[in-house]
Amino acid sequence: MNVTVFGTGYVGLVQGAILANVGHHVVCVDVDAEKVDKLTQGIIPIYEPGLEALVKENSAAGRLRFTTDAAAGVAHGAVQFIAVGTPPDEDGSADLQYVLKVAETIAEHMQAHRIIVDKSTVPVGTADKVRARVAQVLEQRGETALSFDVVSNPEFLKEGSAVADCQKPDRIIIGTEDDHSVEVMRELYAPFNRNHEKIIVMDVKSAELTKYAANCMLATKISFMNEMANLAERLGADIEAVRQGIGSDPRIGYQFIYPGVGYGGSCFPKDVQALIRAADAIDFDAKVLKAVEKRNYQQKTTLFEKILAHFDGDLSGRTFALWGLAFKPNTDDMREAPSRVLMEALWAAGAQVQAYDPEAMEETQRLYADRDVLSLCGTKEAALKNADALVIVTDWQSFKAPDFDLIKQKLSQPTIFDGRNMYDPKRMARKGFTYYSVGRQA
Numbered sequence: 001m002n003v004t005v006f007g008t009g010y011v012g013l014v015q016g017a018i019l020a021n022v023g024h025h026v027v028c029v030d031v032d033a034e035k036v037d038k039l040t041q042g043i044i045p046i047y048e049p050g051l052e053a054l055v056k057e058n059s060a061a062g063r064l065r066f067t068t069d070a071a072a073g074v075a076h077g078a079v080q081f082i083a084v085g086t087p088p089d090e091d092g093s094a095d096l097q098y099v100l101k102v103a104e105t106i107a108e109h110m111q112a113h114r115i116i117v118d119k120s121t122v123p124v125g126t127a128d129k130v131r132a133r134v135a136q137v138l139e140q141r142g143e144t145a146l147s148f149d150v151v152s153n154p155e156f157l158k159e160g161s162a163v164a165d166c167q168k169p170d171r172i173i174i175g176t177e178d179d180h181s182v183e184v185m186r187e188l189y190a191p192f193n194r195n196h197e198k199i200i201v202m203d204v205k206s207a208e209l210t211k212y213a214a215n216c217m218l219a220t221k222i223s224f225m226n227e228m229a230n231l232a233e234r235l236g237a238d239i240e241a242v243r244q245g246i247g248s249d250p251r252i253g254y255q256f257i258y259p260g261v262g263y264g265g266s267c268f269p270k271d272v273q274a275l276i277r278a279a280d281a282i283d284f285d286a287k288v289l290k291a292v293e294k295r296n297y298q299q300k301t302t303l304f305e306k307i308l309a310h311f312d313g314d315l316s317g318r319t320f321a322l323w324g325l326a327f328k329p330n331t332d333d334m335r336e337a338p339s340r341v342l343m344e345a346l347w348a349a350g351a352q353v354q355a356y357d358p359e360a361m362e363e364t365q366r367l368y369a370d371r372d373v374l375s376l377c378g379t380k381e382a383a384l385k386n387a388d389a390l391v392i393v394t395d396w397q398s399f400k401a402p403d404f405d406l407i408k409q410k411l412s413q414p415t416i417f418d419g420r421n422m423y424d425p426k427r428m429a430r431k432g433f434t435y436y437s438v439g440r441q442a
Ligand code: UGA
Pocket: 121, 155, 156, 157, 158, 159, 160, 215, 218, 222, 255, 256, 257, 258, 259, 260, 261, 262, 263, 264, 265, 266, 267, 268, 327, 328
């Protein structure tokens, strides 16, 4: 099948690559000529396991092409995916200008029936707006006889496992009431729908809300656990025991109940906020979502508060080793990363940071090039040198079993602030560390 994908960000690029990999012919369109150029050469702008190989293989096989030529893109695919960004605007609502611009572009160039698929995370009602914009442009062109449909088909991939998530989706949501579109979308996704039925067809608004509801539910689990962790700490309990105790109930489950330094990334913070704003706009007070957001905001500062208390409120002249900058492991993404809130608070308090991350060093350099209070270190060991304490923010695999004797030797004081509960507090005490974690007793 011929498919066009507008937008070569996380969602669009992965989607294009996995569709090409099962034999579809995919054209990816982006306005950024430099990016298109690099992608054509097999240079991937993001770190995502498995993606580079997939792009290279399918480009070489002629099934995946990148272009800035929108007209050629519109001519190519019977299915036209919109996978461009929906950044928050000033008040936190999703900004739809890029989505609507693509809708216009499709309408300007289409010569035959097109199925326009919203893949980006967009507020309920966006498909209607896309539909109206396309109809308006077709009318201006005097082409009202040209037919089209707008389908909502949200993406549920996680950064760091985006390729695997797309290749083995838990569900494929298709929001449309048009039988022909359902048939085409079923054919498109047939290679991913083999072992059991994963396709769920629903009306377009429910599909749009499903995406937000999923992310907001997961964010709620995390904020709830962070609240329990704060309580456990103050009540003399251990959140790790509580986590296992409640996770064993299949209605609760073990996933997404890890307390930590708050959720970050390009999705949860943005989507929770966008749904709150969407609710506000129709005079509905989304009380639970507001609490989820508030808890997360506070959680991002808890590690800093522990550090401040340990050093009696004075961090001036102190140096901290920081392990983990990306908002989660297996990505170089720093968007809304808790490490940024922490570093900025440490700097404001007069401290220096020696940081290491397995993937996000370049991105950190780009963000904080002008900060002389930040040294980026080539290894996690180098970051420890003469630091007053080690602070762990991201739970990378390579931090799980470090050489504790070496840590002790390199730090000027054997103190660890662990935002991800990586180690056993009793063991750390036996090894002579002052060890702070989340929701457990020191
Ligand atoms: C999230 C969703 O998990 C995807 O299903 C969704 O498709 C995606 O957003 C999106 O809307 O595009 P992602 O942002 O890649 O994916 O990251 P997650 O793995 O969900 O992690 C989000 C944050 O929650 C991270 O900061 C992570 O450290 C934190 N987290 C996660 C916890 O603090 N505790 C947990 O138990 C789980």
